[in-house]
Amino acid sequence: MRNTWAIYRKELKSYFASPIAYLLMAAFALIFGYFFYAATAIFVTRGMESQMMGRGMPMDMNEWVIRPLLMNVSVIALFLIPMITMRLFAEEKRSGTIELLMTSPVRDVEIIAGKWLAAETLLASILGISALNLIFLFIHGQPDWRPILIGYLGLLLQGGALLAIGAFISTTTRNQIIAGGATFAACLLLWILDWVSSYETAAWAKVMTYLSVVTHFEPFSKGILDTKDVVFYLSVIFLGLFLTARSMESLRWRA
Amino acid sequence: MIKVDGLTKRYARTVAVDDISFEVEKGRIVGFLGPNGAGKTTTMRVLTCFLPPTRGGVEVGGFDVLKQPLEVKRRIGYLPETPPLYPEMEVTEYLNFVASLKRIPKAETRQRVDQAIERCSLGEVRNLLQSKLSKGYRQRVGLAQAIIHNPDVLVLDEPTAGLDPKQILETRQLIKNLAGDHTIILSTHILPEVEQTCEQVIIINKGKLVAKDTVDNLTRRLRGSEAVAVEVEGRDGPLDAGEVRQRLEQVPGVSRVLAKAGGQNRCSFEVESLQGRSIRAEMARAVVEAGWNLTELRPVAFSLEEIFLQLTASEEPAAAGGEK
Numbered sequence: 001m002r003n004t005w006a007i008y009r010k011e012l013k014s015y016f017a018s019p020i021a022y023l024l025m026a027a028f029a030l031i032f033g034y035f036f037y038a039a040t041a042i043f044v045t046r047g048m049e050s051q052m053m054g055r056g057m058p059m060d061m062n063e064w065v066i067r068p069l070l071m072n073v074s075v076i077a078l079f080l081i082p083m084i085t086m087r088l089f090a091e092e093k094r095s096g097t098i099e100l101l102m103t104s105p106v107r108d109v110e111i112i113a114g115k116w117l118a119a120e121t122l123l124a125s126i127l128g129i130s131a132l133n134l135i136f137l138f139i140h141g142q143p144d145w146r147p148i149l150i151g152y153l154g155l156l157l158q159g160g161a162l163l164a165i166g167a168f169i170s171t172t173t174r175n176q177i178i179a180g181g182a183t184f185a186a187c188l189l190l191w192i193l194d195w196v197s198s199y200e201t202a203a204w205a206k207v208m209t210y211l212s213v214v215t216h217f218e219p220f221s222k223g224i225l226d227t228k229d230v231v232f233y234l235s236v237i238f239l240g241l242f243l244t245a246r247s248m249e250s251l252r253w254r255a
Numbered sequence: 256m257i258k259v260d261g262l263t264k265r266y267a268r269t270v271a272v273d274d275i276s277f278e279v280e281k282g283r284i285v286g287f288l289g290p291n292g293a294g295k296t297t298t299m300r301v302l303t304c305f306l307p308p309t310r311g312g313v314e315v316g317g318f319d320v321l322k323q324p325l326e327v328k329r330r331i332g333y334l335p336e337t338p339p340l341y342p343e344m345e346v347t348e349y350l351n352f353v354a355s356l357k358r359i360p361k362a363e364t365r366q367r368v369d370q371a372i373e374r375c376s377l378g379e380v381r382n383l384l385q386s387k388l389s390k391g392y393r394q395r396v397g398l399a400q401a402i403i404h405n406p407d408v409l410v411l412d413e414p415t416a417g418l419d420p421k422q423i424l425e426t427r428q429l430i431k432n433l434a435g436d437h438t439i440i441l442s443t444h445i446l447p448e449v450e451q452t453c454e455q456v457i458i459i460n461k462g463k464l465v466a467k468d469t470v471d472n473l474t475r476r477l478r479g480s481e482a483v484a485v486e487v488e489g490r491d492g493p494l495d496a497g498e499v500r501q502r503l504e505q506v507p508g509v510s511r512v513l514a515k516a517g518g519q520n521r522c523s524f525e526v527e528s529l530q531g532r533s534i535r536a537e538m539a540r541a542v543v544e545a546g547w548n549l550t551e552l553r554p555v556a557f558s559l560e561e562i563f564l565q566l567t568a569s570e571e572p573a574a575a576g577g578e579k
């Protein structure tokens with residue numbers, strides 16, 4: 001436990017000691033700001049139109065602003081993941097510090113847990129920036145906060161699953177760029193898997209749609225907390241970290 | 256304390272370590288000697304549980320590296336070939352991190368870190384980022400990292416590489432001081448280092464054990480045999496080097512003959528004697544009786560360097576290191 005904590009702190013420190021964390025935050029803030037502006041602008045014009053046409057029904061902010069925003073963020077996150085995970089193990093292998101970790105009285109799971117938690121924390125702080133924008137919505141309107149929380153939970157679960165996969169990929173090479181590229185490809189693949197569902201209804205298409213991380217995020221964006229989606233994400237996290245552990249073990253075999 | 260029994264380590268294609276066995280008693284300092292690519296680092300990585308052995312048993316402090324790696328790791332301090340530093344960490348911060356990895360209790364951490372800093376003379380750089388350290392300081396931080404938890408066994412892969420002469424002396428002294436409570440195994444290419452710091456030497460070459468002995472015994476062994484430089488000249492007409500060689504090899508007490516240089520009618524050899532035999536007189540007689548001129552007969556000093564090169568250069572290590 002203490003080891004996990006030590007590794008966690010060390011990882012966070014190296015994220016924030018290098019420009020990478022700030023770079024990702026800045027990039028995300030910019031992109032999210034743009035989407036936020038677009039979504040609220042549409043909301044405001046539509047709202048004025050419907051008022052002029054005499055329909056008094058106020059528009060649902062959750063439905064019109066927050067949901068599309070969350071969907072957008074879930075896609076942006078796919079692009080952040082590789083940058084967060086690529087160095088996790090590849091860098092330790094390259095610099096030789098892996099020898100320190102693997103010859104210390106620390107279990108592999110403690111190392112993996114510490115690293116994954118640090119990655120998840122960085123992701124959470126990047127996503128946290130978007131929450132600052134949402135404060136405006138609370139100042140100027142009355143959105144329901146429960147779906148928002150569920151949406152963010154979904155983002156963290158989806159991100160956690162992809163981070164676990166990225167961590168695994170990072171153990172397989174000592175080259176950060178390769179790790180990042182492969183993780184990006186994996187994220188992209190898991191995103192587009194459900195596209196087949198638009199023209200194919202065979203069983204294999206259903207399986208692919210099921211495996212798509214985005215499919216499972218949609219209910220979260222609507223504020224629906226469904227156990228089967230949570231289970232899906234948790235299983236992917238578990239699988240990813242399990243593969244990471246196996247890979248670390250075989251790392252010893254292959255050196 | 257360390258028990259290696261028939262250790263073999265194979266990478267995908269290469270056999271890096273081939274059936275090595277040795278034992279190290281508690282409190283000893285052992286030098287691990289061998290040319291580049293001999294398998295020193297590989298052996299040390301197996302000892303420290305970084306790599307599993309392909310075959311053979313390895314025990315440290317009574318624990319098997321495969322069955323109880325955590326127990327082994329708890330008792331070992333390891334300085335890898337490249338010091339495992341994190342560029343974005345300061346020295347003190349790094350040592351604190353290592354302290355928690357090594358399960359040093361929180362209350363003791365401060366004291367242990369200060370002690371390691373003092374022992375490795377890191378006072379000047381304690382608040383410097385590790386990316387800014389010079390090679391020698393990196394090595395010293397690596398050493399501090401290895402001794403911080405006061406381990407029973409220290410495994411040091413080329414601990415003095417990259418240090419300045421003064422530091423080398425200090426480090427050797429430090430290693431000597433650590434012996435007694437600690438069992439130390441260190442690898443090196445530098446022979447005087449072994450003579451000065453170690454009690455026992457293990458020499459390997461191309462993955463095979465070439466010799467294992469105490470430094471004293473090894474030196475005695477060198478003194479026991481003698482090496483002689485011989486130059487022979489043909490009395491009339493050209494000289495057949497092969498014939499001379501054959502003649503020299505027949506002299507009783509000669510263990511081997513190395514050709515040094517040859518010319519039209521003269522050639523020189525280096526001749527080594529068997530343990531405890533004096534061969535100069537016999538050899539002079541043999542040359543003269545064969546009808547040649549003996550133009551030079553000179554004893555050459557046998558340094559540890561030479562023994563090392565000799566042992567590691569020979570194709571059949573068993574023949575050269577047969578003792579023990």
Ligand SMILES: Nc1ncnc2c1ncn2[C@@H]1O[C@H](COP(=O)(O)OP(=O)(O)OP(=O)(O)O)[C@@H](O)[C@H]1O
Nearest residue numbers: 255266269271289290291292293294295296297298
């Ligand atoms: N990760 C690896 N994969 C494949 N072969 C390796 C690996 N590491 C080492 N080897 C090979 O194993 C052999 C022994 O290497 P090792 O690093 O143990 O030598 P060494 O005695 O430490 O040499 P040096 O004095 O240069 O440090 C070499 O032939 C090397 O090429």
Ligand SMILES: [Mg+2]
Nearest residue numbers: 295296336412
């Ligand atoms: Mg080496």
